[in-house]
Amino acid sequence: MSRSALFHSITPPSTPSLTMLRGWACAMGIVVAWYVAAQAGIAFAIGVSPGQDAWLRDLAAHLLAGTALFLMARSLKRFALAMAIVFSAFTVSNAIKLAVLGGPVMPDDFIAAKNLFLLLEGWQLWGSVAMLAVPLAGLLWMFAWRQPRAWLALAGVVLAVMAVVRHPAPVVSWMDARFGDWVWNQRGNYEMRGLPIHLAQEAARNLSRRLPPPQAGEVDEALARLGAKPPSGFFKAAQQSSGGAGRNVHMIVLESFWDPTPLKAAGLSADPLDPAFRKLWKATGNARALSPVFGGYTANAEFEALCGFPVRADAVFFEGSLRRDVPCLPRHLGEAGYRSIASHPNSAPFWNRINAYGRVGFGQYWSDRDFVLDDMNREFLSDASLYRQVLERIGPDLENGQPLFNYVLTYFGHLDYPLNEARPPVIEARSENELVAAYANTVYYKSRELMAFLRELRERDPEAIIVLFGDHLPSLGWNHGGYAESGLLAASRSEFDDAMFRTLVATPLVVIDGRRGPVRTGDLPIYALPALILDLLGDERDSMLRFVAQADDEIRVRPLPGMHFTLEGKALTVCRQGGDKPACEASNAWIEAVSVLERDIFSGAQHALRAPMRTDMLQTVELELDGIGGGLLSDVLAADSDNDV
Known part of the structure; x- marks a missing residue:
């Protein structure tokens, strides 16, 4: 073988x-x-x-x-x-x-x-x-x-x-x-x-979660729960109210702007904030804006500041939930004769801003293609150049008597906080986390360029209302690195104590009421800013911008994904999903009502924005039509405004 x-x-x-x-x-x-x-x-x-x-x-x-x-x-x-x-x-x-x-x-x-x-x-x-x-x-x-x-x-x-x-x-x-x-x-x-x-x-x-838009009855219940009433003239021209209406409004949203001095373990060699800003902020009582996001998703902070409703989901509202033309702050002021301009030197389509800015009522949007990119920190236009060019463009508006809503979103300040040769590092840090020193130097220049802009703006427009705030905290390394080493935040959210949730979303807030100077607002959720601006203007017209602000002024609610916290004076109450704290019952009901209105106004039939029916006959006709085909009238109204800008 x-x-x-x-x-x-x-x-x-x-x-x-x-x-x-x-x-x-x-x-x-x-x-x-x-x-x-x-x-x-x-x-x-x-x-x-x-x-x-x-x-x-x-x-x-x-x-x-x-x-x-x-x-x-x-x-x-x-x-x-x-x-x-x-x-x-x-x-x-x-x-x-x-x-x-x-x-x-x-x-x-x-x-x-x-x-x-x-x-x-x-x-x-x-x-x-x-x-x-x-x-x-x-x-x-x-x-x-x-x-x-x-x-x-x-x-x-x-x-x-x-x-x-x-x-x-x-x-x-x-x-x-x-x-x-x-x-x-x-x-x-x-x-x-x-x-x-x-x-x-x-x-x-x-x-x-793709729920059908709420019906009129659900919306009425939500309005009643919030103590609000529908605006009586949605998208109809309104006369300027007597008093403060007509004053210019400037809103400056500062990319990743935060006070880094609480980072005690970082060993910063000096206070990065401009002393002039520190003095101005102190005059407000060191007020803070409570943002819906941390480290990114700036568009959600924008949505709140412009439309007066909170964002709860871990998603960009501009991208998937803003489907209707809405009377947000730019459109509401536009009805009173304001010219509304948005400036942001980023790519125009980013976060769907082209469509979103049109839906909320801006008449003009200046993006990267509209600015001279002459002072770049890597790919980010400096705040100094942005402010200078905005002032050059709005200069005629400050003189011609037409009121102006000037909205500016800065771009400089993004991770990983680059600086150009004209901005050498001046702040040193003992921390081995290089992002801490990089961010401290970014704040050094951002705060000084901001104050130079404010000095010129207030000199040229002394009666204007000026609102400025940080959109969210900066990211300082993996697992909350820079914050964790100073004990401000834990490495994981599961280890947060209650105070850390407030720290996670609190950025500097400054509101200036013309010649009256800084306003002491306390810690304020960003979505409360539009109603505050209307109050400072003396604008008493009906507006959806006050729907959420109808809540008790002494209790401020900051919704976040899967949880929220409330502030009542110095008392902080954190309500996690699934918790059964008795103190959370009222705020849970409030959030649910707000959610119904939000779905209705921004992606539904906008029942909350229609003028109240004048006669029983009209109410009967609507009810009968709503009963045909599972809400025919609502569907028609929704479809009527479901067009992209």
């Missing part, structure tokens, strides 16, 4: 089933190896990882996703490479967002991703493009285009997604019962679920 025949008699040839089993074993082994290496890598390099209790379920979810990919793969080698690229892109992106902004990747981030490409330049832009393009290319390269099993696997994935889209509520209920839900602490959700489960669960939740 030959040697080869003897070998085959001892070792039978591999069967197809055995080969397949080995292939599957290798594929799943590669997923396990990647998972261990990836989790160890992000934990070591970034300080982010799922909780220990979630490791097995997170690994199981990755194995399930890997199974679907392997069924579609042309070969084991192509599967291994494509899987590593796709899984790594999601894992690294999520870890970076967690470390920088304190929260994991959410479904809305995929919708908002296009804005990232408008913001970044150079290697950062190309790196972000690669994070999207390379995984997609890897999947296309991996796919077994001629194999029926690949198409069957893809069809199975598509059918599963379609089932969730059609019936998201049962999916959410099932997943919440098994994996939990901690809305106010999305990082905690990620840590107890792992990334694939977290994304699937929150995607289903987003789909389940």
